[in-house]
Amino acid sequence: MAEKQTTELKREVGMGGVITNVLSISIGSGIFLLPALVYGILGHASILAYIFCGFIFMCLGLCFGELGNRVPDTGGLYVYINRAFGPMAGFIANILYWLGVGVLACGALMNALADIAGSYFPIFKETGMRVAFFAAISAFSCFLNFKGIKDSMVFIKILTWTKVLSLMALVSIALTQIDFANISWEGFPEFGQVGEASILLIFAFLGGELALANGGEMKDPTRTGPMGFIIGIVMVILGFCTIHLAAQGVLGDLMLTNQEAPLAELAKVIFGETGFLLVLILSFIAVWSTLSSIITLLPRILYAGAKDGLLHPVLSKVHPSHGTPYVAILFLGVLEFAFAASGSFRYLLVLVTGASLVIYFGAVLAYLKFRWKNKSDVPNYFRVPFGNTIGIITLIALAWVFFQLSNNELLAIGLFIVLLAVIYILRTQIKKRSNEPIIN
Template identity: 60%
Template sequence: MGEKTEGNLKREIGILSVVTNVLSISIGSGIFLLPALVFVILGNGSILAYIFCGLIFIALGLCFAEVSSRISDTGGMYVYVERAFGPLAGFLSNILYLFGVGVLACAALLNAMADIASTSFPIFQESWARVLFFSVILGVISLLSIRGIKDSMIFVKLLTFTKVLAILALVIFGLSAINMDNISWKGFPEFSKIGEATLLLIFAFLGGELALSIGGEMKNPKRTAPIGFVIGIFGVVLIFCLIHLSVQGVLGQALIENQEAPLAELAKKLAGNTGFLLILIVSFIAVWSTFSSIFLLKNRILYAGAVDGILPKVFAKLHPKYGTPALAILFLAILELVIASTGSFKYLLILVTAASILIYIGVILAFFKFRIGEKNPGPEVFKVKGGSIIGIFVLIALIWVFSRLQWTEIQGVFISLGILIILYYILNYFKTTIKKEIV
């Protein structure tokens, strides 16, 4: 299976960095709300939705891990789909993931950070202050990204492990104060209810796969990518389950009355107003960590598309000193600032989830194609035992999740795909015409 060279990107990323990015992206702002939202649907049996959703994502993680050990180029989900199904599929997955997921998600996270800050500093409710705030945050992460993946990951690791350790400390105190009556239940909840709660949870799990987009900068990527990603997914599932058990175990029915900030309410019950303030700070760090990881990683998707020739080649140029795609980084930083400042992204956020699921389905189909086309892979391939059964389970689960979206949302996704297909052929026509004129 051919892999493309990628200039002089430096291979500086190890397993710990991959694990860090998975934890950083997946454990974001959503976890501060989820325990209450899931409890409203399932009551005391809420942990079942976490287990079911966890099984889906662990199975998904194993499939992604095998594909990542076969394709170690920069680009992650995009490059897996492109190598399996060609340039049109690659163009669709690149644009959907880069703009439909990465850019909109970062814009949402920037505004979430400003909203959290405004609870203590009302000035961040002012438009000019928010734009200034966005500029500073984007300036810092852009500078780190241009200087290199190694410097950027030091910053991301600091934010990520700060939030993980703080959340785990809260969980430990919470687990020690659990009331068993709050987490026990009689009978099995309706499957439709479990499905409804699982759909909600899947939206929160999305994003960790971005950690695979820097394959071209990993040390020994055929080992680093699959091992780091699988460990990260297991860590996310475990942490989510522990958080929910501690919140539900302490608050019980009070969760229904505290749907806006269940973790903050838990901290307040355990440590008073000081605990409430600390969890507010941790939530800011959590969102900052998620934003930093996504921003750092999505630049590589733009770069990979430029290397493959489906996007302007200018974004494939590397900084002469640092060997990083500086133009791609600066372009996305400016675009991010514009979208975050207008706030128009709020009406398109549903496309983030829908686009992610479609790309996941594309990668699972690539997983099957690579398995069928390469009967005897080398020993370096991370071959999942029972992979075909696992892949079928994941594919059915993803199609089911996608079908749970509102019809208008599904229509919006397919209209977007139609527009992108037309755009691809228009660009391809002009590209071919220019080449003929030059010849």
């Protein structure tokens, strides 16, 4: 029997898939490194940075949850900004999202996978082997993504829940061996120190909102997306706090002498030398899980921008049998491989945190604008209690974190936004002269 032909994305993602993607993206390589770095700044009071970042992301989760309910379309944060502020803001947000954040993150994650493998198998330190490895990872990920979101999610769930359950097991054992003297402190650290630690830590929380990007493939997007995302964010916050308390409670000042691998040291204390190998395998799975989710979800943002007329229409093509944005998948797969293999991403990684914060800022502004205009595509939509207050507090917190970035980071993100604005204006003028329709 012939497969049913379609020009639309297939709705095959349930709430469990959204939760899985939030956990997959947020619980990545950062959690294996950051506890020691945060401890180096705040010492015994390190948990304060987790609480502060957790508060920011809980507020963001509520804002994005309401947005996902109001605008249940493919594209996630990009589509919220585009609907609220028009095509120029949408064009900037779209490219900033998939290029300034997604592609660069994929390049870094592929290299992180090769580095982890290289610590045990030296052949992965050789350039030729690394390039072949990147090609294999890209091809495999694109193949699953091309076949359908359902196939991709099966693989992502296997990786994600393997790392989550493994971390839970490690932490559960560690919690029984905590020295409470290691997690108690007197007085509060300087606010500037909390900010310095938070700007490091916030990188670990970034990216979970990408789980909202495939709204057009969710079975019940007005419920699945918002509820799944909020549940996922709560789980990430609790997980990060628990992991840090376990590591700090067992290791204490040993974290200062093991800043490159605090969780490996934790496993070594509990399981002996075998613990290092276990955490090495776990970190590989964690990074691969994060990479797989980003590679799967990122083409949906590119597809949404093309469908809205902001990018070339060929990028909005949907495979007639599989119901996937196959041109966007192939385009980004090639781009991600090229950045990873060439190392070009390293010069642009400075954009990732800043670009993410700018997109978050734009999405929260969209959230407030929709609220003040009472605009929604969905009747009886979910509204956050005290939502205006939460939105304003979130904007202030994001602005404070944003200006903790270095001058070079602020300059890089500013120049990139200006460049995108100029490209949009030139593109609009060219369309006017050729009498092509302009999206408004």
